[in-house]
Amino acid sequence: MRLFVALYPPPEALDDIVAQTxxxxxxxxxxxxxxxxxxxxxxxxxxxxxxxxxxxxRLPTVEETLARAVEAWHHPPARRRRATTAASPAEQPGQHAERALSDVRTAPRLQLGGGGRFGRGRFTVLWVGLLGEVDALHRLGATVRRELRRSRLPFDFRPLRPHLTLARPGDRLDPESLAEDLRTLDGYLGPSWPATELVLMRSHLGPRPTYDRLAAWPL
Structure with missing residues (x-):
């Protein structure tokens, strides 16, 4: 089975980008x-x-791996920093204590905005980009891929390029119209939304691909 891991924008964000399209x-x-x-x-x-x-x-292994990735995302390893407050009685005068800190991450807040194209000619793909807490999205992607690697599961090693595919026009749209759409998308800004869950999907190829939702984990 053909699998991918995704985030799905909420209805208000989808309605806005569909209206724009x-x-x-x-x-x-x-x-x-x-x-x-x-x-x-x-x-x-x-x-x-x-x-x-x-x-x-291997589906159970995939699900266990993604559950582990989400847990690691929520509770990253503790890091240490030097305390800026006064030393505790157990500390030597003049010394700064090192305190362990554990960050609990919350759902990254994202926004559809901007856009571009992949490919040329009959391979042209039109997309809208992601704005907002994109660094957090990259960290989430890195965590997911790290756990997939640990479980010896296959995945595409190409760098994460957060986007949402709008169309695959190929060469069926004239260059002037395509250029105008790219200029319009460049100024697009949709509503902000929290990415509240990570979803495991199964895809079925064809002229009109379909997707099955297999499992999801809250972010």
């Missing part, structure tokens, strides 16, 4: 019957890690 030249092209392969609203997601093909009997 409908106002683009690519939306008008779709209304005119041109197959620009707009992503169905129900499939819009942000990929955190792509596993690809995984044997069915």
């Amino acid at each position: 409908n106002r683009l030249r690519i939306g008008a092209a779709a209304d005119a019957g041109i197959n620009v392969r707009l992503a169905a609203p129900s499939t819009l997601h942000v990929t955190v890690a792509f596993l690809g093909e995984v044997p069915d009997d």
Whole structure:
């Protein structure tokens, strides 16, 4: 089975970007019957890690691994810093104590905004970017990938590039219209939202890919 790990924006964020897409030249092209392969609203997601093909009997291992990753995300290893308060009685005068600190992370707050393209010609893909606490999203992605590696599970090693795919028009949209859409997306800013859960999905390939939700963990 073909698996990936994702974040899903809430309905208000999806409604906003769908409305924006409908106002683009690519939306008008779709209304005119041109197959620009707009992503169905129900499939819009942000990929955190792509596993690809995984044997069915390894699904329990995948779920255990992602549960461990989320736990590690919530409770990263304690770090140490020098205390800035007065020394305790057990400390020598003039010395600074080192205190162990453990951060409990909360759901990163994100926002769809900006955009761009991947590929050229018939491989063109149109996407909207991620803004907000993107550094936290990168740390989450790194944690997930580290645990996948520990479990000897497959995943795409390419760097995480947070985005949400809007369409795969290929060369079916003229260059001027595509350039206009890219300029419009560059100024787009959607509503802010907390990424509240990490989701394990199964994808089924085809002209209209479909996804099955297999499991989820709160962030």
